[in-house]
Amino acid sequence: MAAKENNLNIVALCDLIPASMADKIAKCGLPADIKQYTDYKQMLEEEDLDLVAIATESGKHAAIALDCIEKGINVIIEKPIALSLEDADAIIAAAEKKGVKVCACHQNRFNKSIQKIREALEQGRFGRLFHGAAHIRWNRGRSYYEQASWRGTWEQDGGALMNQCIHNIDLLRWMMGDEITEVFAYTDRLNHDYIEAEDLGIALIKFKNGAYGIIEGTTNVYPANLEETLYLFGEKGTVKAGGQSVNIIEEWIFADQADNPEVVKAEYGENPPNIYGFGHKPLYADMIEAIRNKRKPYVDAEAGRRAIELVLAIYKSAAEGKSVVFPLDKCATVDFFGRFSKHYYGHAMR
Numbered sequence: 001m002a003a004k005e006n007n008l009n010i011v012a013l014c015d016l017i018p019a020s021m022a023d024k025i026a027k028c029g030l031p032a033d034i035k036q037y038t039d040y041k042q043m044l045e046e047e048d049l050d051l052v053a054i055a056t057e058s059g060k061h062a063a064i065a066l067d068c069i070e071k072g073i074n075v076i077i078e079k080p081i082a083l084s085l086e087d088a089d090a091i092i093a094a095a096e097k098k099g100v101k102v103c104a105c106h107q108n109r110f111n112k113s114i115q116k117i118r119e120a121l122e123q124g125r126f127g128r129l130f131h132g133a134a135h136i137r138w139n140r141g142r143s144y145y146e147q148a149s150w151r152g153t154w155e156q157d158g159g160a161l162m163n164q165c166i167h168n169i170d171l172l173r174w175m176m177g178d179e180i181t182e183v184f185a186y187t188d189r190l191n192h193d194y195i196e197a198e199d200l201g202i203a204l205i206k207f208k209n210g211a212y213g214i215i216e217g218t219t220n221v222y223p224a225n226l227e228e229t230l231y232l233f234g235e236k237g238t239v240k241a242g243g244q245s246v247n248i249i250e251e252w253i254f255a256d257q258a259d260n261p262e263v264v265k266a267e268y269g270e271n272p273p274n275i276y277g278f279g280h281k282p283l284y285a286d287m288i289e290a291i292r293n294k295r296k297p298y299v300d301a302e303a304g305r306r307a308i309e310l311v312l313a314i315y316k317s318a319a320e321g322k323s324v325v326f327p328l329d330k331c332a333t334v335d336f337f338g339r340f341s342k343h344y345y346g347h348a349m350r
Ligand SMILES: NC(=O)c1ccc[n+]([C@@H]2O[C@H](COP(=O)([O-])OP(=O)(O)OC[C@H]3O[C@@H](n4cnc5c(N)ncnc54)[C@H](O)[C@@H]3O)[C@@H](O)[C@H]2O)c1
Pocket: 014, 015, 016, 017, 020, 038, 039, 040, 055, 056, 057, 058, 060, 078, 079, 080, 105, 106, 107, 148, 163, 276
């Protein structure tokens, strides 16, 4: 839909399941005779493409992205861009070599609320940041996992943190200054014994700038999604974004009193129809401009890597029962195969 909303010339669709393409054609009002492929490699051979959006199961993102990049095609990769740091590094290196753009689809960065907070941060209105907190208190039930067998698997998805919580994890890291020294975490699978990965993660982060971060992410909240919140606490400012997916500004307090908090809350709060929000359209618009103007996209592959690095560090810390020092080198979701089975005795199963 975001491609259509940005007036892109959508020349082809690809899905293993033709009915899924028919569904997209109907939902997005695409021409019924649009080219359709079930083999993406054939599509890359036959079509002259400037941009491919990759939205398959997460474990397939990297291989498809690398094939596109090899052909000199720019890519928007749904989050998470890959499930291993090796794959993320390969994407970054290949894109650099081929001179193509890679955008990581962390669309919440374009929420009006988040853009406003980022502006205040860049203007230095918080002063020194002390700590930030990201809460993702959501619900996913059996029917969600039954819709697609890849969900909740180590090979194709990861758990609540890698799938549902990664947007807010990305926001916290980005706002707090990106550079991390250390992470300590617990993860568990308390309520979904039919998936492989975690449904709860709790993490403490030490940033290089001396600030701290807290992450609490879960898909266990009874009986439905409750909230996704991001708090930033600085020496001269306190902000809370909330709502179902950080679309609303709930607290806006700054020592400089440069604006009226009630006006900011009213102007920069949105109430989207679903948790995905309105960010896809501006994210695609930014990527189009990045390609046209030969600049980096606002959310590039490095940003996508930083988000998965933090999630993988949380997995590693929880599995090893000790803190993980950054930067993280090689790590992948498949390292945690069997993590919540009775027979798990330690890390590194691959
Ligand atoms: N940015 C967001 O807010 C957001 C929201 C939902 C999902 N996602 C991400 O999007 C991805 C897809 O999630 P979903 O819930 O839509 O999954 P899904 O299972 O509903 O859809 C995945 C589709 O990919 C197709 N596919 C698989 N392998 C393929 C291949 N080799 N070639 C072509 N098509 C192929 C499948 O047939 C299926 O139709 C995941 O990575 C997920 O994390 C992002």
